[in-house]
Amino acid sequence: MEIVKKVVIAGHFGVGKTSLVSRFVHQKFSDQYLTTIGVKIDKKVIELEGATVKMMLWDIAGESSAMKIPKKYLAGAHGLFYVFDLSREETYRNLDTDLFELNKSLNGNPAIVLGNKSDLVEETFIEKLHSSIATDFKITSAKSGENVEEAFLQLAKEML
Amino acid sequence: MNLNEIKFRPLEKKTQVIVFDQKGKVLETDNTLVEVNPEGVNIFEDTILCGMEEQFLSLKKGEQVELDCIHTDFFGKESHYDFVVMRLEEENPSYGLVIYDFGAQYNQLFDLQQERNMAQIQSHRLERENKELVDEKTTIERLYNEMKDDSSSSQYILVKADSLLYNLDFKEILYLEAYGDYIKVHTENKVYVTHNTMKRVEEILPANRFFRVHRSFIVQLSKIENIEQMSLLIRGKDKVIPIGKSYKSILLQKMDQL
Structure with missing residues (x-):
């Protein structure tokens, strides 16, 4: 049985959304920053709990606020990743507001917050951030691959 | 259709x-x-x-x-x-x-967007680094002041007089007086005469405690009893020390006034 799921990846520009998708889909990483224009669509087929899940990954161009994301990109999303850069405070300063805005388009579908670029910050900083941010988030590094596969599999499970 | x-x-x-x-x-x-x-x-x-x-x-x-x-x-x-x-x-x-x-058109847009995003990321990075530098400077200043306070409250200075090196606590020194090629170091109980210059001594002594009030006198600020028009009185002593014209306004700035 094949199940198709649309997954939206949102967040500020330069936080590593495209790199996370590239790591998950192609097992590749590049240090070069190339901005995304509009939306970049990739797909990855995974086997999960006896089902074939085709994940359509909508990697949306980074915006400084979720309010600026065109609603038509979010329409019909079965799940969402909100990505921020652990090393840039401005990318998670308005995390709650952004998530509130995005959740309006999700119709109760799951969303996972990812604190990316864990390779750039100290462990102690991450611990402090966990206690200062109310929203739960998962640590990832597209560069080292830390937690990337796990995050996508977790969202896939939550969408089933 | x-x-x-x-x-x-x-x-x-x-x-x-x-x-x-x-x-x-x-x-x-x-x-x-x-x-x-x-x-x-x-x-x-x-x-x-x-x-x-x-x-x-x-x-x-x-x-x-x-x-x-x-x-x-x-x-x-x-x-x-x-x-x-x-x-x-x-x-x-x-x-x-x-x-x-629209590949060609969006490629042009890409160049503009890439430049804009890079500039904003750079700007945020500089802003953050600047804030970190300011925080670091504030911390260093605070530590320096704490260190200075600690050291000034217990610091000693060696004064060579009469072929001996006397280890004087700053707290003991009332004032210093030029005496030809020598300096007289006046303490509560004794005067030490040492070979030195006012300029050199002024540099050695902690500026937050000692101040040159005249070309021939340096006083410890906490030992001043009162200040008159152009002179001051050392606490517990009848010694009147002249204040040089050019030093007076700075002296008054250094001392808190009600």
């Missing part, structure tokens, strides 16, 4: 039209951008419309959904496309998918 009827629309040069049914089966295509073989191709399985059936099947005749600036591989050709899906017929529903290839 068929493919030719859709084509009356003022379409761009790099445009392709695909007509498909409600199951996603390709009915017609003009293959102007990419080669699509209707046999074995399903729009809802093989394109970016995958997973969006519900959204399109709920369209009414004449309604359309526009998805612009989509970077994807479309039947083997990777580019930036705009997609428009419209419902063509109510009976035996059919749908039109118009694909516009």
Whole structure:
């Protein structure tokens, strides 16, 4: 049985959304920053709990606020990743507001917050951030691959 | 409505039209951008419309959904496309998918956007580094002041007099007086005469405790009993010390006043 799921990846520009998708889909990483224009669509087929899940990954161009994301990109999303850069405070300063805005388009579908670029910050900083941010988030590094596969599999499970 | 009827629309040069049914089966295509073989191709399985059936099947005749600036591989050709899906017929529903290839235009936009994003990331980084530097400076200043306070409250100075080195606590020193090529160090109980200059001594003594009030006198500020017009009195002593004209205003600035 094949199940198709649309997954939206949102967040500020330069936080590593495209790199996370590239790591998950192609097992590749590049240090070069190339901005995304509009939306970049990739797909990855995974086997999960006896089902074939085709994940359509909508990697949306980074915006400084979720309010600026065109609603038509979010329409019909079965799940969402909100990505921020652990090393840039401005990318998670308005995390709650952004998530509130995005959740309006999700119709109760799951969303996972990812604190990316864990390779750039100290462990102690991450611990402090966990206690200062109310929203739960998962640590990832597209560069080292830390937690990337796990995050996508977790969202896939939550969408089933 | 068929493919030719859709084509009356003022379409761009790099445009392709695909007509498909409600199951996603390709009915017609003009293959102007990419080669699509209707046999074995399903729009809802093989394109970016995958997973969006519900959204399109709920369209009414004449309604359309526009998805612009989509970077994807479309039947083997990777580019930036705009997609428009419209419902063509109510009976035996059919749908039109118009694909516009805007690769060249979006590449120009990419250059601008890349520059803008890089500038903003750089600007935020500089802002953060600047804040960190200010915080660091504040911390260093605080530590320096704490260190200075600690050291000044317990610091000693060696004074060579009478062929001996006397270890004097700053707290003991009342004032210092120029005496030819020598300096007289006045303490509570004794005067030490040492070979030195006022300039050198002024540099050695902590500036927060000692101040040169005259070309021939340096006093410990905490030992001042009172200040008159052009002189001051040392606490517990009857010694009156002159204040040089050029030193007075700075002296008053250094001392807190009610």
